Structure formats: structure tokens, C-alpha cells
Amino acid sequence: MERLKQVRFITAFGIMVFVLLWSQVGFGNILASEKYSKVIWRYLETLCAFGPRYPGSEGYNKTKELIRKVGEKYADQVVEHPFFVRTETGTSQSMVNLELRFEGTQGGAPILIGAHFDTRPFADEDPDPGKRSTPILGANDGGSGTAVLLGLAQYLNQHPAQRPVHLVFFDGEDFGAKGSGLNLLGSTYLAQELAKKERSEWPYWVLVIDMVGDKDLQIFKETYSLKGSASFLDKIYRVAKDQGVRSLIDKTKYTIFDDHYPFHRMGIPSTVLIDFDYPYWHTLEDTLDKCSIESMMSIFSVVVKTIEDI
Numbered sequence: 001m002e003r004l005k006q007v008r009f010i011t012a013f014g015i016m017v018f019v020l021l022w023s024q025v026g027f028g029n030i031l032a033s034e035k036y037s038k039v040i041w042r043y044l045e046t047l048c049a050f051g052p053r054y055p056g057s058e059g060y061n062k063t064k065e066l067i068r069k070v071g072e073k074y075a076d077q078v079v080e081h082p083f084f085v086r087t088e089t090g091t092s093q094s095m096v097n098l099e100l101r102f103e104g105t106q107g108g109a110p111i112l113i114g115a116h117f118d119t120r121p122f123a124d125e126d127p128d129p130g131k132r133s134t135p136i137l138g139a140n141d142g143g144s145g146t147a148v149l150l151g152l153a154q155y156l157n158q159h160p161a162q163r164p165v166h167l168v169f170f171d172g173e174d175f176g177a178k179g180s181g182l183n184l185l186g187s188t189y190l191a192q193e194l195a196k197k198e199r200s201e202w203p204y205w206v207l208v209i210d211m212v213g214d215k216d217l218q219i220f221k222e223t224y225s226l227k228g229s230a231s232f233l234d235k236i237y238r239v240a241k242d243q244g245v246r247s248l249i250d251k252t253k254y255t256i257f258d259d260h261y262p263f264h265r266m267g268i269p270s271t272v273l274i275d276f277d278y279p280y281w282h283t284l285e286d287t288l289d290k291c292s293i294e295s296m297m298s299i300f301s302v303v304v305k306t307i308e309d310i
């Protein structure tokens, strides 16, 4: 009897601690948060199991297939934006942005949420010069943002936002060597396509997430985001504060050319959430063990709350 009581007490205590922990993360529904944390972590494990995912690689092809499959299952529409890039050696590389569209409950201009799905073809920041031409795994850089977006696809299928949401998986963000100008290729291409269209077809807001898996997650307010999308950034940080998310730090630190930049240049409010204090950036050490689901879930929960009614 005593033992049973003890077990019951421990179980009840365990549940209480769990609820408390998740309410700290701020995700309202404990079952939903448990479900999506499993879903998102599994996506990240799958992406890492594909290996390096630079354009043309086997892992890259498998990633595109996974995104298409998720899109067919959960999105209202899957749109592909293929394009070609002339490489430094003069060859042509085919690339594609994959877009999963979700109709909102109230219509209006869409929110574009983007992440790059490609990984860096070479570890040019690796401390060992002998490893600098080896492709990186990109668990955090390329993997974490893609996994969160895939989780969002499943979430939005079940919990539509008011506005339409377009999840865009950008290609070629990390393609070229430093100074080659061959980076942000997918987002630049999409921005150029948008520039040809009427302004009424432009997104209401562009939100890019990149490198959000670091165990020690610290996201500062990025300069271009602050310049072009201050009110959206305020909302994100307000939601984070309400949810007790401490990884979003209310200070400015970096100016970063990420996939939000081509849209920022067009005058579309554009934000990037990125943790640039990551010692394994563009090295062979950017692996799954450096990532945590708690970090990714804190961003997921802030994003779903922020977009729900804007």
C-alpha cells in the first residue's frame, strides 16, 4: 500500500513538473507540445541520417523528396520554383525552392516563413585545414530550420492561422565560397520573381529561421530585421517574454545576410531569427549532438503564437 502511494505520488509529481516545464516554454497545450517536439526531432534525425545535403548530393535529393512528401500530405498546395545557377567553374547547377502553401481562415496577403534546406558543400571554417573541403552535415545550419518548418506544415494543417502561410524551403543559401556571391541563391531568385508581380501579391511579412537548434540558443535582434520589420520583431519578443522563452534576447548584436535580406531590399518587412554564436558553424562538428529539441521547440512555439492572428 505504502509503496503504491509512493508510486502515485511520484507519478503525480512527475506530471506536475512536466506541466510546469512546458508552461515555462509557453506552449499552451501540453499534449500538442509533446507531439510536435517528437515530430520535429524525428525530422532533424532523418535529415541528418541523409548525410550532407548540398545541391546535387544524394542527401539533397532525399531532402527534396521528404519536403514534397510532407507537402502532399499536409499542405493545400505545393509549388516548385526551379532555377539554374552558373557555378564558379562555369558549369550549371539546377536548384529549386519548394513552397508549401496553407490557406488562412481569413485570407489576405500571406506570411512567408522560410528556411534553407541546403547545407554547406565544404567545411571552410573547420579548425583543421585538411578538412575544409569536406561537406558539412549541417545539423543546425540547414537541418534545424528545415525540421521546424516541416513540423509547422503538420501543425498548420491542424491549426490554420488567420492569414495564408507559405512555408518556403530555400535552396542554395550556403552554396558558394566566401566572396563568390553565390549565396542566398533561392531567396534571391524568389525575390526577383516577386519583383515582377503586383505589390498586392507580395507577402505581408517574411520570417526566416536559421540555426535555431543550438543547445545554448541565443537569438539577438538582427539589424536589417530591426530596420525593416520592427513591429513584427516586437511582437515575436513580446510573445517570447509571455511564454518565458529566454533564448530570445532583447538586444541587437549582428548584421546578417541571410535569406530575409533579398526581401528586405525590396521593402517587404523581413525578419531573421538566427543564433550566430555557434562555435561549430561551417565545420564538420555541426552535428546532431550539438542540437536540442528544447531550443527548436522554443522557436516553434513562439512562431505559432506570433502568426496565429496577425
Ligand SMILES: [Zn+2]
Binding pocket: 120, 141, 174, 282
Ligand atoms: Zn551556413
